[in-house]
Amino acid sequence: MLSARDVQEAGKALRGIIHQTPLDRSATFSAMAGCDVYLKLENLQKTGSFKIRGSYNKIRLLTPDESARGVIAASAGNHAQGVAYAARRGRVKATIVMPEAAPLAKITATRGYGAEVVLSGAGYDDAYLKAQEIQQQTGQTFVHAFDDDAVIAGQGTVGLEILEALADVTAIVVPIGGGGLIAGVALAVKEMAPHVKIYGVQSEGAPAVYMSKREHTIKTTPDAVTMADGIAVKVPGNLTFSIIDQYVDDVVVVNDEAIANTILMVLERAKLMVEGAGAVGLAAILNGKIPAGGKVASIISGGNIDVNFISRIIERGLVKAGRRVKITTLIADRPGTLQNLLAVITKLKANVIHVYHDRVERNVPIGQAVVEISLETRDALHTEEIMAGLRQQGYIARII
Template sequence: MDNITVTLDDVKKAQAALAGLVHHTPLDRSHTFSAMVGCEVYLKLENLQKTGSFKIRGAYNKIHSLTDDEKRRGVIAASAGNHAQGVAFAARLAGIRATIVMPEVAPLAKIMATRGYGAEVLLAGAVYDEAFQKAKQVQAEKGQTFIHAFNDPAVIAGQGTVGLEILHDLDDVSAIVAPIGGGGLIAGIAAAVKELAPHVKIYGVQAQGASAVYMSKQAHELKTTPDAVTMADGIAVKVPGDLTFAIIDKYVDDVVVVDDEATAGAILMLLERAKLMVEGAGAVSLAAVLHGKIPAKGKVACILSGGNIDVNFISRIIERGLVKAGRRVKMTTLVLDRPGELQRLLAIIARSRANVIHVYHDRVARNVPLGQAVVELSLETRDALHTDEILANLRREGYTVNLL
C-alpha cells in the first residue's frame, strides 16, 4: 500500500503554525519505570498539553489551513472527547463556530470541558464510529466543514509535531511508543521521525477490545472490528483511517495490544509513582512497556497522550488496584453474640497494624448460628503479605475467616 499523504515537510510546517499556541511538553526520564523494565524510560507528557491531550495540535493545524469560506460555515467533528476539546479550543481561537458529536457514553468531564470551550455538543451512539456517522449526517444538513479526528493530512501533520519534539529533546532515542485509535498520532510521528531518524523504532499500542489497526497491520490491509469495547475510550475505534493506515503500514515497526487490566495498572502506577494523572488511552504505551510487549532497549519514549479522565473512574481504578495489590481486603468471620466480642476482634486487627475502613455486624442474618453474629470487615493493609499476617493472627485466635 502506498498512499502516503503526509511528509516531513508537512509536519515541519505544522510545527511552525503551532509555535506559541501549544506547549512543547516535557520529556521526563522516569527512574522508577526505567528500573522496572531495564532500559531508560522517558515519558512524553502530552497529558499536560493544552486541553489535556495532543489533539489540539492536529485540530488547530487543520483549522489554520481552512479557507475563509470554510471558516464562515463553521466546523463539525466527531470525537470520544479529546479531539472534541481540541477542535472546540482551536475554533474559539479562530473565532468560528464548532459543533461536536460525542458518544453518549463519553466521560462527563470531557463533555463539560468541550462545552466550556464554547462548542455545541450533540450526543449520539455508543462509540466513536456511531458518533462519526451522526456528525456526517449533521454536516450534510448544515454545510459545516468536517474536522476528522485522524484521517486528514493536516490533522496527521499536526500530531506529528510530537515526534519532532521528542527528537529535539532526546536525539539518541531508540524507540517511540504511541497509542493507536484511528492512527493519527502514530502516523504523524512515524512520517516525521522515520525521515529524520530511520533507525528509531516506532511501536503502536492498541486496546485488546479495539484492535482494528493491530489486525490491519498483521494483514497489510484495512480490517475493522464489529465492536470497540475498552476502558480506554480515547482509542475505542472500530474503523481505522485509510490515510493513517498507509503510513502505519509503511513506517511503524510493530503494533501490539494490551488488555484493560494492564492499562488500569499503568494508570494507577503513574498516579502513585509519577504523580501524573493519565487517561486510559494515554496509559497504554507505558502498559505495553511494563508488560514486555515492547523490546526494552536503549532509550524508550512512551507518549502519555492525554490526561482527561473522569475522577469517578479514577476512584474505581484506585479501589480495584488496591484490591489487586492486596492493599484493600474484605473478610467475614463469626463472633460470639455477647458484649466485648467485637472489641476483641478489632483489637487483634489493631495489633496487626491494619486500618479498619468499614465494619458490618449482623446477628440475625440467615445461616448465622444462634448466639453468634457475622462480622464483615473492610481493611486497608500494606500489601498481600500483610494480609496473610492478619489472617494468620485471626486464625491463631480461633476465628474462621473467609476472604470476599
C-alpha cells in the same frame, strides 16, 4: 503527498499556541522495563491531550468561507476538546458529536470551550455517522479526528519534539486509535531519523490497526470495547493506514487489565493522572511487548480521565495488591466481643474502613453474630499476617 516538511510547518504554526510538553526519564519505569524509559507528557498539554495540535493546524488552514460556515467533528472526548479550543481561538463556530457514554468530564470541558455538543450513539463510530449527517445538512467543514492531512501533520509535531529533546532516542511507542498520532509521528521521525523504531499499541478490545498491519490491508472490527475510550475505533483511516503500513515497525496489543494497572502505577509512582489511551504505550513497555534496550520514548497521549472511573481503578488495584481486604468471621452475641475483635485487628496494625455486624442473618446460629470488616493493609503479606493473628486468637476468619 504529506511529508515531514508539512509536519515542520505545523510545528512553526503551533509555537506559542501549545505547550512544548516535557520528555521526562522515569528511573522507576526504566528499572522495571530494562531500558531507559522516557515519558512524553501530552497529558500536560492544553485541553489535556495531544489533539489540540492537529485540530489547530486544520482550523488555521480554513478558507474565510469555511471559517464562516463553522466546523463539525466527531469524538470520544479529546478531539472534541481540541477542536472546541482551536475553534474558539479562531472565532469559528464548532459543533461536536460525542458518544452518549462519553466521560462527563470531557463533555463538560468541550462545552466549556464554547462548542455545541450533540450526544449520539454508543461509541466513536456511531458519533462519526451522526456528525456526517449533520455536516450534509449544515455545510460545516468536517474536522476528522485522524484521517486528514492537516490533522496528521499537527499530531506529528509530537515526534519532532521528541527528536529535539532526545537526539539519541532509539524507539518511540505510540497509542493507536484511528492512527492520526502514530501516522504523523512515524512520517516525521522516519524521514528525519530512519533508524528510530516506531511501535504502535492498541487495546485488545479495539485491535483494528493491529489486524490491518499484519495483513497489509484495512480491517474493520465488529466492536471496539475497551476502557481506553480514546482509542476505541473500529477501523483506521485510509490516509493514516497507508502511512502506518509504510513507516511503522510493529503494532502490538495490551489488555485492559494491563492498562488499568499502568494507570494506577503512573498515578502512584509518577504522580501523574493518565487516561486509558495515554497508558497503553507504557503498559506495552512494562509488559514486555516492546523490545528492551536503548532509549524508549512512550507518548502519554492524554490525561482526561473521569475521577469516578479512576477511583474504581484505585479501589480495584488496592484489592489486587492485597492492600484492601474484606474478612468475615463469627463472634459471640454478647457485649464486648466486637470490641475484642477490633482490638486484635488494631494490634495487628490494620486500618478498619467499614464494619458490618448482624446477629439475625438466616445462617447465623443463635447466640452468635456475623461480622464483615473491610481493612486497609500494607500489602498481601500483611493480610496474611492478619489472618494468621486472628486464627491464633481463635477466630475462624476468611477473606471474602
